Amino acid sequence: MDSSITPSYKNVEIITIGDEIINGQIVDSNSAWIASFLNRSGFEVDKITSVPDDAQSIFRAVDSALGSSPIVLLTGGLGPTKDDITKHCLCSYFKTKLVFNQAVYDNMTGLFNKRGLRRINDFNRSQAEVPEACTVIVNRKGTAPVTWFEREGKILVSMPGVPLEMMWCMEKEIMPRLLNKVQSHPILQRYIWVKGYPEAVLAEFISDWEDTLPPELKLAYLPQRSVMLLRLTAKNNDETTLICLLETQLAGLRSRLGSAIFAEGVKTLEEALGQVLIKKGLKLALAESCTGGAVGARLTRAPGSSAYFLGGIISYANELKQQWLGVPETLLQTKGAVSKEVAEAMAAGVRIKLKSDIGIALSGIAGPTGGSAEKPVGTVFIALADNDRCLSRKFEFQSDRLGNIEQSVHQALILLLDYLYL
């Protein structure tokens, strides 16, 4: 093995393997995690490919990837069952055979004992059979090992597809080895949140600024429905130069956009809102009906959200809307649970109950059933109350259940954003 690869060797192709990905049974979130993790260490992803648990498909994907990228990372297809064939394909590709590995077997025995599991059977034991012509790296979080192949100056690493195992292997075992091999420049990114501009209007407004960006910087528009996330990426130079270029260009953008920029440096809308809530010293409570907790879950994803998110009520049942949120029974009867009036009463109610500055409430029909001619599936009312007033909006989303819920969550955040800048 050669011990160093030239600096340009920092491009990676990711291949994820599994029928469940190709059939749409699961969303391949591993690739995004790996890509983002690689980026932070200065690697760049050229391509992501997903293929089924099928020998020919895996073989071809590996061959094509090694033909164009110096580093190829594989996940998946390493389970103990018959549908997992990745290592057999790699043996065939690298013209080697499976051999028993005692360290992998010992790690497996240790995990089994720790988990209080039954005896190791032949299917488990087969996971300790590894390709001979590779470096075997024990996976301390699971039974399938990482295998690391090098050929003609290129690297191929096969790792398990279970997300937590994959993450551990990438962080603890694979990245340190990659960094040892590759001298890489960093890739720096800055995030800027802009409100009040549709994509094309914003693009026109900052067009001349964008046109004069130095070659090291690249701007991306990442619309989050009705707000815009701009990402400025800097690469192909040393860190000091890149930071300087970024700061200069960001200063230009800030003076151009002014208060339309409502947050910086965070990747999610909930974190961006969190910045504003902390700055204004406001606390928030929720009353969720059709979203069942999804708005709370979204807010909670932001680290430190307890500084402004007090909690809330998931009032799926009508009785809870009355009893817990003080929504008058007559209102529920005359207007219906899914109405402007009830959403506003819920928002006001939860604000008082939880002693928060702001109360936000959602009531709607996510579907697939429960709609009527007057209030079809997708009808959602979102209300926001503070000490003085109550804002509310009506939506008629056109999606399926999960889409309607997701859009409701987003629109609740947008209502909050609009309120904060009223």
Next chain:
Amino acid sequence: MDSSITPSYKNVEIITIGDEIINGQIVDSNSAWIASFLNRSGFEVDKITSVPDDAQSIFRAVDSALGSSPIVLLTGGLGPTKDDITKHCLCSYFKTKLVFNQAVYDNMTGLFNKRGLRRINDFNRSQAEVPEACTVIVNRKGTAPVTWFEREGKILVSMPGVPLEMMWCMEKEIMPRLLNKVQSHPILQRYIWVKGYPEAVLAEFISDWEDTLPPELKLAYLPQRSVMLLRLTAKNNDETTLICLLETQLAGLRSRLGSAIFAEGVKTLEEALGQVLIKKGLKLALAESCTGGAVGARLTRAPGSSAYFLGGIISYANELKQQWLGVPETLLQTKGAVSKEVAEAMAAGVRIKLKSDIGIALSGIAGPTGGSAEKPVGTVFIALADNDRCLSRKFEFQSDRLGNIEQSVHQALILLLDYLYL
């Protein structure tokens, strides 16, 4: 254009385009949706590829896909801004040029009027420029049109990457046209949920059954952490034959596994649990602290969940645990909010408050801060109370904030599953 393609032409390659995918900024959920949607209509996905907004990468991906698959579906890179270059690449690939399309422009004007937006600028107007040598399909949900290319009996369709627009285009415009072109056999799938068997033990136990499956059927193990989802896929025959084969083999599996099968026919654990709760006539309430509503959101994803999920309390703040859930202040002081005792008191409290059969509560430290030597980040207590007793479990998850929340949600569902089969 030829109007029919031979029956074998039902294989599809999906290409998703966007720097945000390749950088891991977003998870590509479009591919999974498209794959699943294609499967239901009898199409099969060979490969999914993601490439950056880069001309050479797009060109090569398109060329490689058309070299091996008769149908290629592209999403993304059709926005009005400079980083979106898909249609320019397609012009170069298909050796055609951009021309102004009035129908696309009229659709855009209509959408702008409906949304009350400002004037159409040059960036918007550029979206009405479409490749000349293709069929243009107006996208009623957005401004970027679908373009449909045919060459040498192969089909390439480029569609917008915004999920809701993509879904609408696939359902209303693209699929009907594909079905017109292709005579396809269906692909049928059955889902079986199994508890109590680690993957390898289950594989060994049903090994002889699996070995005798007819060639039309394929079994996949889809472990959902501690429970197993089996998927039996049937294809390459007519529908009646496939149904018959599936039912015969499922009967064999059912008699082998007996009560270890706890649900069938649904793809998610929350739907599987819903089946059991409905069968047993039990209603559920939640008290969530560290998960902030994520368990409720997960349960609510299942259509019809209002039949067994009453609602809950997101008691992020300690005060709410006392006031709303009746957790004694002394308990909070002596044991701490993150403790077995407080989780149990929360579960019992929410059950009484919401008059449900079962109360489930979670209290923990999701991170990244808030941990201590005694209770490190990732410590989570989950409790379940019914009229007679209270179960609780302690976990020490090793992940980051989002991972710890996700595992907490899963373990809450597993606790419920175990309780239902005690």
